[in-house]
Amino acid sequence: MESTLADRYTVDRPELVTRLRAVLPTNALLAEEEAMRPYDCDGLTAFRQLPLLVALPENEAQAQAILRICHDLRAPVVPRGAATGLSGGATPHPDGVLVSLAKLKKIIAVDPLARTAIVQPGVRNLAVSEAAAPYGLYYAPDPSSQIACTIGGNVAENAGGVHCLKYGLTVHNVLRVRGLTIAGDIVEFGNAALDAPGYDLLALLNGSEGLLAMITEVTVRLTPKPELAQVVIASFDDVRKAGDAVASIIAAGIIPAGLEMMDKKATHAVEPYVNAGYDLEAEAILLCESDGTPEEVAEEIGRMRAVIEKSGAAGIRVSQNEAERLRFWAGRKAAFPAVGRLTPDYLCMDGTIPRRRLAEMLEAINALSIKYALRCANVFHAGDGNLHPLIMYDANQPGELDRATAFGAEILELSVRFGGTITGEHGVGVEKIMLMAEQFSLAEIDTFHRLKAAFDEHGLLNPGKGVPTLARCREYTQARAGTAAASARP
Amino acid sequence: MDALLDDWVGRIRETAARGGKLAIRGGGSKAFYGGSESGEPFAVGDYQGIVAYEPTELVVTARAGTRLADLAATLAEKGQWLPFEPPLFGPQATVGGMLACGLSGPRRQAMGAVRDFVLGVRLLDGRGELLSFGGQVMKNVAGYDVPRLLAGSLGTLGVILEVSLKVLPRPVAECSLRLAIDEAAALQQLNRWGGRPLPISASAWHDGVLTLRLSGAAAAVAAAQRTLAGELLDDAVAAAFWQSLREQEHAFFAGEGPLWRLGLPSVAPPQALGPTLIEWGGAQRWLRGGEAAAIREAAAKAGGHATLFRGDATLKAAAGVFQPLSEPLATIHRKLKQAFDPQGIFNPGRMYPDL
Numbered sequence: 001m002e003s004t005l006a007d008r009y010t011v012d013r014p015e016l017v018t019r020l021r022a023v024l025p026t027n028a029l030l031a032e033e034e035a036m037r038p039y040d041c042d043g044l045t046a047f048r049q050l051p052l053l054v055a056l057p058e059n060e061a062q063a064q065a066i067l068r069i070c071h072d073l074r075a076p077v078v079p080r081g082a083a084t085g086l087s088g089g090a091t092p093h094p095d096g097v098l099v100s101l102a103k104l105k106k107i108i109a110v111d112p113l114a115r116t117a118i119v120q121p122g123v124r125n126l127a128v129s130e131a132a133a134p135y136g137l138y139y140a141p142d143p144s145s146q147i148a149c150t151i152g153g154n155v156a157e158n159a160g161g162v163h164c165l166k167y168g169l170t171v172h173n174v175l176r177v178r179g180l181t182i183a184g185d186i187v188e189f190g191n192a193a194l195d196a197p198g199y200d201l202l203a204l205l206n207g208s209e210g211l212l213a214m215i216t217e218v219t220v221r222l223t224p225k226p227e228l229a230q231v232v233i234a235s236f237d238d239v240r241k242a243g244d245a246v247a248s249i250i251a252a253g254i255i256p257a258g259l260e261m262m263d264k265k266a267t268h269a270v271e272p273y274v275n276a277g278y279d280l281e282a283e284a285i286l287l288c289e290s291d292g293t294p295e296e297v298a299e300e301i302g303r304m305r306a307v308i309e310k311s312g313a314a315g316i317r318v319s320q321n322e323a324e325r326l327r328f329w330a331g332r333k334a335a336f337p338a339v340g341r342l343t344p345d346y347l348c349m350d351g352t353i354p355r356r357r358l359a360e361m362l363e364a365i366n367a368l369s370i371k372y373a374l375r376c377a378n379v380f381h382a383g384d385g386n387l388h389p390l391i392m393y394d395a396n397q398p399g400e401l402d403r404a405t406a407f408g409a410e411i412l413e414l415s416v417r418f419g420g421t422i423t424g425e426h427g428v429g430v431e432k433i434m435l436m437a438e439q440f441s442l443a444e445i446d447t448f449h450r451l452k453a454a455f456d457e458h459g460l461l462n463p464g465k466g467v468p469t470l471a472r473c474r475e476y477t478q479a480r481a482g483t484a485a486a487s488a489r490p
Numbered sequence: 491m492d493a494l495l496d497d498w499v500g501r502i503r504e505t506a507a508r509g510g511k512l513a514i515r516g517g518g519s520k521a522f523y524g525g526s527e528s529g530e531p532f533a534v535g536d537y538q539g540i541v542a543y544e545p546t547e548l549v550v551t552a553r554a555g556t557r558l559a560d561l562a563a564t565l566a567e568k569g570q571w572l573p574f575e576p577p578l579f580g581p582q583a584t585v586g587g588m589l590a591c592g593l594s595g596p597r598r599q600a601m602g603a604v605r606d607f608v609l610g611v612r613l614l615d616g617r618g619e620l621l622s623f624g625g626q627v628m629k630n631v632a633g634y635d636v637p638r639l640l641a642g643s644l645g646t647l648g649v650i651l652e653v654s655l656k657v658l659p660r661p662v663a664e665c666s667l668r669l670a671i672d673e674a675a676a677l678q679q680l681n682r683w684g685g686r687p688l689p690i691s692a693s694a695w696h697d698g699v700l701t702l703r704l705s706g707a708a709a710a711v712a713a714a715q716r717t718l719a720g721e722l723l724d725d726a727v728a729a730a731f732w733q734s735l736r737e738q739e740h741a742f743f744a745g746e747g748p749l750w751r752l753g754l755p756s757v758a759p760p761q762a763l764g765p766t767l768i769e770w771g772g773a774q775r776w777l778r779g780g781e782a783a784a785i786r787e788a789a790a791k792a793g794g795h796a797t798l799f800r801g802d803a804t805l806k807a808a809a810g811v812f813q814p815l816s817e818p819l820a821t822i823h824r825k826l827k828q829a830f831d832p833q834g835i836f837n838p839g840r841m842y843p844d845l
Contacts, residue, residue: 185818192755193794197812203638207631224687247546253659295709352627384628424629454825
């Protein structure tokens with residue numbers, strides 16, 4: 001579908017092209033439809049939109065020049081990394097310049113003593129860990145897309161991963177961001193110390209979805225690689241038991257390095273794809289990882305095992321070597337592409353709920369799956385309550401996308417009602433923008449707009465993403481009230 | 491409690507309308523920190539109580555006036571705690587003040603700061619609007635991260651009403667070691683050890699002596715103790731030592747002279763600015779006395795910043811409490827302040843003179 005949420009801007013395209021050409025190398029500006037087509041969407045492929053222009057700066061100075069011109073001409077700017085994002089945070093704006101930061105991909109420095117790396121925004125997540133590996137260090141946040149996704153995008157979305165219960169999200173692992181305001185001013189958020197004077201703007205920038213500043217350099221914190229990691233894989237004949245096992249592990253004072261759950265539909269999707277060795281009889285499986293020194297891991301695995309056995313697991317296995325551990329994880333990490341093989345299209349939801357509501361949520365999702373006549377597989381960052389239902393549909397079948405969208409919206413409304421949030425790590429983007437009105441009051445939405453204006457007075461950086469306009473919130477709330485009133489009538 | 495909030499909303503609106511100022515005060519334990527208080531006293535310490543605590547969710551929600559000591563006692567019953575060891579600086583310290591001041595104790599080097607553990611807040615802004623941001627779940631990227639923005643904002647953005655925090659289980663085992671070593675060698679060692687998977691949860695160097703605390707699984711602590719060697723401290727002595735750092739009761743902090751806090755890259759060399767106590771693996775350095783301009787310049791040159799943590803009003807006014815901001819950052823600060831507090835009624839001058 002075309003993105004319909006972006007307010008339109010009046011931009012003088014010929015003037016914009018002339019001025020951008022003057023500051024950019026020839027191949028750094030794309031203006032032909034054919035050349036721009038590959039940039040028409042990000043990981044949320046259901047939303048496609050051609051930008052007015054595509055710019056590919058090679059350095060910070062070029063990015064700065066682009067922003068100054070766009071600011072001057074009041075043209076929207078949409079920053080883009082590897083475009084693996086799942087919420088449409090990098091969906092182009094029809095009247096704006098899509099700025100790909102893919103060419104800013106230098107690892108500027110790795111400092112093993114300080115345990116930091118300074119990288120450009122287009123550096124891939126995994127490349128940072130690869131560069132740090134010779135020093136026994138790595139970059140802890142590991143989103144499933146880590147082979148492709150970039151650090152700039154990770155900061156913009158505050159990306160998580162399967163190890164964030166113990167090692168934190170992007171916001172916990174970034175020390176400094178250098179960026180450009182929409183007016184083209186260079187700003188340093190944070191520094192090489194553990195804190196900086198003034199408001200914690202570094203924290204604010206994480207997860208700001210490219211609405212506050214364009215990132216040109218990031219200092220990340222590197223973590224010593226644990227000597228050993230082992231994973232326990234447990235099968236359950238009931239998702240409720242699996243949910244209880246998660247609560248019992250935490251109650252026992254254990255913080256696993258990773259704690260993931262997959263339901264039967266998800267294991268059945270991945271098993272033929274990666275042969276992870278999952279128990280296909282199980283209604284749910286749990287992956288519970290321990291890392292540290294060999295002594296520490298032995299001690300913790302023993303405690304994990306005892307708790308999981310007591311929770312009524314039908315089967316328990318412990319990885320016996322690194323190859324087996326990686327195989328157990330491969331299934332979980334490949335869940336999205338594996339589901340992609342079963343269906344022409346799928347929507348990935350990202351609600352987070354208090355863990356104790358998990359069984360209730362999975363039952364509700366099963367009921368919705370019947371209601372909308374669409375299949376849904378569930379993978380779950382059980383440790384931190386972040387649920388990824390994968391709703392399968394076929395965009396070529398009339399009405400299926402609309403049904404999938406309504407299905408997803410109901411899951412997210414439920415997440416909010418359970419005391420959680422519409423998005424744990426994928427961002428609001430264009431996908432969930434109207435659902436913000438479910439989670440926030442008009443006064444809160446208004447505060448977000450005021451906050452944004454402190455960075456970007458004219459609303460030019462990534463407009464139409466993240467926060468809905470107050471007018472659209474009112475329309476949404478009225479429409480919802482109308483639906484509720486209609487369904488309440490006898 | 492709702493009647494109390496209604497009163498506060500009325501008072502905020504009335505104050506904003508007549509151009510007044512409010513000095514927000516919880517327990518008053520950290521009144522010394524930041525620029526001096528100005529405006530009419532606005533006491534919020536009575537808004538108390540733990541609203542929700544679910545140990546298996548690792549989340550607690552408390553009203554801002556809740557005494558930190560009471561919160562710690564509740565968490566301890568379930569074997570949990572706030573792992574960033576927030577300093578109290580007095581029994582009356584509150585949860586709201588902890589978030590507003592954003593201070594963390596010795597364990598910060600391993601576990602993170604207040605800002606790393608705050609998940610949600612409710613607050614009243616400068617227009618008297620009751621706002622809620624974040625929530626009670628660990629992963630949440632809906633909307634801008636206002637809860638973390640409030641950490642260390644010194645009450646300049648609004649009246650914090652309620653705070654949700656991630657909590658963690660206490661480590662199974664802990665021990666402390668002591669080694670004789672000079673400053674440069676200690677910094678070098680701390681950074682080397684930092685790059686290895688050792689369970690160092692706190693470190694302090696002062697006057698030729700380095701003290702380390704190890705925390706974690708029993709096996710890991712025992713193994714690290716063998717690796718690091720050093721003299722093993724008696725548990726009670728060790729506990730008292732770390733407590734004396736957290737609460738600044740250590741002899742280093744005694745006396746009236748100014749106390750500077752330097753936040754530096756952990757690898758920054760010795761600064762030779764005066765009597766020094768180093769924490770956080772080299773990232774936090776306390777300094778007694780010294781000349782303000784020289785300290786600020788040295789901190790900036792090393793890639794960090796200097797805070798006049800304790801000092802008399804005259805020195806604070808002359809030197810400023812916090813390292814000055816670059817012009818683009820200062821502009822964003824002024825606009826953010828205006829976004830939350832358009833009439834500038836909350837804690838004027840507590841962070842920077844123009845906020």
